[in-house]
Amino acid sequence: MLFLLKIAFYKGYFYKFGNKFCLLPNLYYLCTRNQVNMNACKRRILEIAQTNHRVNANLLATAYGMKPVTARQYLSALAKDNELVRVGQGVYAIAQKQAFTYKPSESVKEIYLKMKTELPFTDFCVYDGNILSSIQHHLSINHAIYVETNRDAVDSVFSRLKELYKNVYRQPSSTFMYDYIDLREECIIVKTLVTESPLMEVDGTKVPTLEKLLVDTQKDADFDYLRGSESENMFQLAFDQYTINTQRLMRYAKRRSISQEIQELINQTK
Numbered sequence: 237m238l239f240l241l242k243i244a245f246y247k248g249y250f251y252k253f254g255n256k257f258c259l260l261p262n263l264y265y266l267c268t269r270n271q272v273n274m275n276a277c278k279r280r281i282l283e284i285a286q287t288n289h290r291v292n293a294n295l296l297a298t299a300y301g302m303k304p305v306t307a308r309q310y311l312s313a314l315a316k317d318n319e320l321v322r323v324g325q326g327v328y329a330i331a332q333k334q335a336f337t338y339k340p341s342e343s344v345k346e347i348y349l350k351m352k353t354e355l356p357f358t359d360f361c362v363y364d365g366n367i368l369s370s371i372q373h374h375l376s377i378n379h380a381i382y383v384e385t386n387r388d389a390v391d392s393v394f395s396r397l398k399e400l401y402k403n404v405y406r407q408p409s410s411t412f413m414y415d416y417i418d419l420r421e422e423c424i425i426v427k428t429l430v431t432e433s434p435l436m437e438v439d440g441t442k443v444p445t446l447e448k449l450l451v452d453t454q455k456d457a458d459f460d461y462l463r464g465s466e467s468e469n470m471f472q473l474a475f476d477q478y479t480i481n482t483q484r485l486m487r488y489a490k491r492r493s494i495s496q497e498i499q500e501l502i503n504q505t506k
Contacts, residue, residue: 277310278313278314281300281307282320285320285328285329291320292326293307294307296310296311308326311328318331319331321335322481329479332479338363338443340363343364344364345439347362347424348441351385351397355392358386359385359442360385360429361385361433361435361442361443361444362381362384363381363382364382365379365380370473371446371477372473373466373470373473376461379420379421379422380419380422380423380424381422381424381425384426384427384429386428386429387429390407390427394406403422403423404423404426406426406427407428407458408425409457410458431491445481445484446474446478447480447488450474450498451488451498454494454497471502471505476505485498485502486498486499
């Protein structure tokens with residue numbers, strides 16, 4: 237539309253009506269017709285996605301005869317409108333389940349802002365135990381705030397947080413967690429942020445995606461209390477309620493060297 241208006245301006249395709257400048261009727265028709273075609277194209281893409289359960293640019297290029305780059309633009313636009321969800325690299329599906337959401341608390345945002353202000357070139361991921369509540373079968377109280385950062389910054393971040401807050405722990409083992417940390421009380425757990433971790437930004441704060449959470453709960457020592465049958469329940473609840481990018485999930489699981497364990501948990505979901 238904007239491109240056509242620019243052409244109209246430079247080609248003189250305007251006429252004056254009183255104090256207003258209007259498009260010539262034939263150009264107005266061309267612009268509105270293009271908009272109608274775009275909407276019809278989007279509806280057709282949604283029909284293809286519904287029929288095939290999955291859709292990508294190559295499928296649209298074959299079934300609809302459009303260029304792959306155009307197909308990718310349409311798919312991206314539909315995902316932005318929450319009509320499609322991305323379930324893999326370049327692969328989309330009808331948005332039948334809700335997207336996983338998490339709203340960081342004021343305490344989480346405060347810690348994130350303080351750390352980013354003092355260490356602007358360091359990566360952080362900050363969240364609290366409430367992020368797990370929607371995927372827990374047996375709901376447990378967890379008032380911990382988790383601060384993940386680059387491996388070479390863990391010590392300095394830990395030291396700084398100890399100056400500012402009480403009950404700050406650095407990468408506690410599962411034994412230490414059971415013996416000395418009461419998650420019913422407020423505390424801060426500092427640990428390494430794995431490179432290429434799947435994150436999302438909410439209210440200016442980097443927090444984990446659902447895929448990262450599912451993997452971390454099966455790997456990190458501080459989440460040992462969530463293992464066993466609770467792991468199966470968590471995966472079942474997550475897959476029942478939310479759209480999950482399994483490719484992202486397995487890629488991160490591979491980075492954490494537990495891809496086989498995660499695949500087994502996925503296979504057990506019904």
